[in-house]
Every structure is written in structure tokens, then in C-alpha cells.
Amino acid sequence: MESAIPAHLRTERTRHRRVGDDYAPPYPSFVARHKPSVTRVVMAYFGIQSRGALNAAAELALARLTSAFTAADGPTHWDRASYVDEAAFTNIVTVAYWDHRQKFDRWFAAARESWTGDQRTNDGFGTFIEALYPSVEGYETLFSSLGRPEGVAVLADGMSGEVLEHAYWGGMRDRIPLSQTSEMAPSGAARAIRDGGRIRIIPHDNVCLIRSGQDWADTEATERKMYLGEVEPVLREGMDFLRDQGRSIGCYANRYMTVLGPNGARAEKSYGMSWWKSLSELERWAESHPTHIRIFGAAMKYLSTLGPAAKLRLYHEVTVARADEQLFEYVDCHPQTGMLNAVQVVDG
Known part of the structure; x- marks a missing residue:
């Protein structure tokens, strides 16, 4: 034993x-x-949220995410799941895993911009990222x-x-x-700040x-x-x-x-x-x-x-x-989504 x-x-x-x-x-x-050489992992949940079935733009965003996973420093493993939430929105959640934080950081810079950043195209769906980097x-x-x-x-x-x-x-x-x-x-309290169209949770x-x-x-x-x-x-x-x-x-x-x-x-x-x-x-x-x-x-x-x-x-x-091992970002998601439940959203 x-x-x-x-x-x-x-x-x-x-x-x-x-x-x-x-x-x-x-x-x-x-x-x-x-292996003992692994000291930290990354668990990153990428969500798409839609009232009803995903439209063509949302499907294209999912396909682009899948393609991005094959790029240099992409995740070792990922899987995808769906559910209908308490507000009757369809959510598709893709969770990706790394065992090397630096690889994730290199890969994530571009992926973040296209998912919840300035390069995201707002076309009838919400997106969110919920990520942990625990030791x-x-x-x-x-x-x-x-x-x-x-x-x-x-x-x-x-x-x-x-x-x-x-x-x-x-x-x-x-x-x-x-x-x-x-x-x-x-310890402490979660709070939220609004960054343009993006809401960031400070956990x-x-x-x-x-x-x-x-x-x-x-x-x-x-x-x-x-x-x-x-x-x-x-x-x-x-x-x-x-x-x-x-x-x-x-x-x-x-x-x-x-x-x-x-x-x-x-x-x-x-x-x-x-x-x-x-x-x-x-x-x-x-x-x-x-x-x-x-x-x-x-x-x-x-x-x-x-x-x-x-x-x-x-x-x-x-x-x-x-707190410094967490990241939460939401764009055009309803207020009951994920860690938005934990905070009052304010302008920032």
C-alpha cells in the first residue's frame, strides 16, 4: 500500500x-x-457561450482553437465538453493541460488575444478563460x-x-x-475589473x-x-x-x-x-x-x-x-458564468 x-x-x-x-x-x-522534474502544471478552460446552438463564427473559433493546440508549445492533452447552464445558454468548454509553465506562457500570449482579447471577433457569442497554474x-x-x-x-x-x-x-x-x-x-476577497469588453476576476x-x-x-x-x-x-x-x-x-x-x-x-x-x-x-x-x-x-x-x-x-x-496561480477572464458572458458569481463587477 x-x-x-x-x-x-x-x-x-x-x-x-x-x-x-x-x-x-x-x-x-x-x-x-x-516525474519528479515536474514542479507545476497548467489547467486552462476555454469556454464559448451561446444562446441556443453555436453559430458559424463560434464554430470557427472552436476550430481555430483546436488548430492552435497543434502549434509549438501547445498542450500535451486537451478535451472538450458541453452543457446547458442555469441561464439556458449552451456552453462548449475545452480544457487543456501543460506540465511546463513556460511553454504555456509562450503559447498563451497569442491564444489569449484571439479568445478574450482585442483580436476576438464579437459575433453573437461569449468567451471565457479560467486557468490555474498550481504547483x-x-x-x-x-x-x-x-x-x-x-x-x-x-x-x-x-x-x-x-x-x-x-x-x-x-x-x-x-x-x-x-x-x-x-x-x-x-484569504482575501475576489473582485472584478472591467477592461474594455473584458471582465477580469482578481481572485x-x-x-x-x-x-x-x-x-x-x-x-x-x-x-x-x-x-x-x-x-x-x-x-x-x-x-x-x-x-x-x-x-x-x-x-x-x-x-x-x-x-x-x-x-x-x-x-x-x-x-x-x-x-x-x-x-x-x-x-x-x-x-x-x-x-x-x-x-x-x-x-x-x-x-x-x-x-x-x-x-x-x-x-x-x-x-x-x-491567487497568483489563477486567471479568470470573461467577454460577453451572462453574469452567472463561472467566477463572475463570486464578485460585483465594476468599471476599471
């Missing part, structure tokens, strides 16, 4: 784990392992099975063996290397991002019926609560998205992606809110019924980022 925290990131603890060394998790889980001490991953990495884990050198820190409340925090010495509490310290995914492509008839009929509706209810009422419990924004394949068709994958004021508030929702208790109960019933035969794949990545 391995620790989720790799050996080169372990340090003397001043804050203790929620479980002891004799804890035995009830089922296996795994984490991504980067490897500031995030964690978790996978229910091996063989198909998702998200930031695609950048990793490989996967761990079975890890200790999972399947208990607090495991998410215990897998983040910073948790060994830091509470990772938020507070230790905003938390979670991407939590489900892949049912390998499931067969009985398991698929169980997941789509008994688990997914409960998951959707919880995702809708966070979308519509999450701000009351510290969730700035939540998107429950369907992954799109290379040809734009809907894949048999989804993920929830949400911005939180703090890791603590995410933990409180997970541990005690009725919507997540129902999600947890449905998932445990599902997994206990199927046992090792379950082919559903689950994963997540959770990041806590300093």
Missing part, C-alpha cells in the same frame, strides 16, 4: 491525516504520478481503475499502486501534499477547483441500466443543486458536462467541474449535505452490488491555488 503523496513531496507533518497507518481502504484506488504540491488525483487516465493525469509518467488515503471523509485533503503543513484556508487565495468524472463506455446491459437509471439521476440532482443554489454553501459555480468526442459527438463520459471558495466548503458539502449523501449512497449501493465486476470508471482532480 502506497501513500498518495509521492516520496519526493513528503515532508514532516505538522497537520495530521484523518486516518492512521493501520487504515485499510475497502477497495483499491490509484493516483497519477508525475504539484497543490492538487491531487484519484482513479477507481488503471488503464485510462483522464484530465491532468494524462500528463503523468504513470499511475501509482494502490494508495492508502481514500474511501474516508478527509481523504481528498490528505492526498494534497500541501495538507502536510497547511490548512489551505482562503482570492486558495480557491478550490474540482473536476470529477464518470466513464460508462465499457459497461454492459445490466450495469449500464443500473448506472443510468439509479446513480446518474441522483448525481444530476446534486450537480443541479450546486449549479442553482451552490453559492449558499460556498460553491461559486458548477458545470455538469458531457464529454464530446473528436468528431463532436457526445461520448459516454461526463464530469462535474466546480469552483469553490475553499477546500473546506467542498468537504462540508461532500460529508454532510443531503444531495451528496444521496450521491454517495447510490454509488456505494452500485459498487457493493457489482463488486470487482463493475466496469464504470470514476476519477477526479482537486486543486487548491494561490
Whole structure:
């Protein structure tokens, strides 16, 4: 049994784990392992927002973004997903990952101008960028099975063996290397400034991002019926609560998205992606809110019924980022979009 925290990131603890060394998790889980030379990653979400179907100009912008990813210093991995938000706008979100901040910075200068800057063409759609550049001490991953990495884990050198820190409340925090010495509490307040047509969010310290995914492509008839009929509706209810009422419990924004394949068709994958004021508030929702208790109960019933035969794949990545590790920009987006929920917009 391995620790989720790799050996080169372990340090003397001043804050203790929620479980002891004799804890035995009830089922296996795994984490991504980067090479020790990787010290920082980039997670950049590029969004297009449209009332109804995307027009030709929006489709062209997506195609140009896809082409830009193939340029020098482009991302190592990217994927695309769609959802309809609380204001009934269609959103297409492309998330790209780098494990070298300098490469991202070189690539991003031109991409930013065409997406949310002066070179953007305003033609009936909104755009946004939400990006984090955490150190490897500031995030964690978790996978229910091996063989198909998702998200930031695609950048990793490989996967761990079975890890200790999972399947208990607090495991998410215990897998983040910073948790060994830091509470990772938020400080300061987010604010917004208007820069021409662009709204920039100046964030507070230790905003938390979670991407939590489900892949049912390998499931067969009985398991698929169980997941789509008994688990997914409960998951959707919880995702809708966070979308519509999450701000009351510290969730700035939540998107429950369907992954799109290379040809734009809907894949048999989804993920929830949400911005939180703090890791603590995410933990409180997970541990005690009725919507997540129902999600947890449905998932445990599902997994206990199927046992090792379950082919559903689950994963997540959770990041806590300093203020100087965050970037948020919005152009022509409605005021409930992403981190706009966290602020009052003023002229600047």
C-alpha cells in the first residue's frame, strides 16, 4: 500500500491525516504520478457561450482553437465538453493541460488575444478563460481503475499502486501534499475589473477547483441500466443543486458536462467541474449535505452490488491555488458564468 503523496513531496507533518497507518481502504484506488522534474502544471478552460446552438463564427473559433493546440508549445492533452447552464445558454468548454509553465506562457500570449482579447471577433457569442497554474504540491488525483487516465493525469509518467488515503471523509485533503503543513484556508476577497469588453476576476487565495468524472463506455446491459437509471439521476440532482443554489454553501459555480468526442459527438463520459471558495466548503458539502449523501449512497449501493465486476470508471482532480496561480477572464458572458458569481463587477 502506497501513500498518495509521492516520496519526493513528503515532508514532516505538522497537520495530521484523518486516518492512521493501520487504515485499510475497502477497495483499491490509484493516483497519477508525475516525474519528479515536474514542479507545476497548467489547467486552462476555454469556454464559448451561446444562446441556443453555436453559430458559424463560434464554430470557427472552436476550430481555430483546436488548430492552435497543434502549434509549438501547445498542450500535451486537451478535451472538450458541453452543457446547458442555469441561464439556458449552451456552453462548449475545452480544457487543456501543460506540465511546463513556460511553454504555456509562450503559447498563451497569442491564444489569449484571439479568445478574450482585442483580436476576438464579437459575433453573437461569449468567451471565457479560467486557468490555474498550481504547483504539484497543490492538487491531487484519484482513479477507481488503471488503464485510462483522464484530465491532468494524462500528463503523468504513470499511475501509482494502490494508495492508502481514500474511501474516508478527509481523504481528498490528505492526498494534497500541501495538507502536510497547511490548512489551505482562503484569504482575501475576489473582485472584478472591467477592461474594455473584458471582465477580469482578481481572485482570492486558495480557491478550490474540482473536476470529477464518470466513464460508462465499457459497461454492459445490466450495469449500464443500473448506472443510468439509479446513480446518474441522483448525481444530476446534486450537480443541479450546486449549479442553482451552490453559492449558499460556498460553491461559486458548477458545470455538469458531457464529454464530446473528436468528431463532436457526445461520448459516454461526463464530469462535474466546480469552483469553490475553499477546500473546506467542498468537504462540508461532500460529508454532510443531503444531495451528496444521496450521491454517495447510490454509488456505494452500485459498487457493493457489482463488486470487482463493475466496469464504470470514476476519477477526479482537486486543486487548491494561490491567487497568483489563477486567471479568470470573461467577454460577453451572462453574469452567472463561472467566477463572475463570486464578485460585483465594476468599471476599471
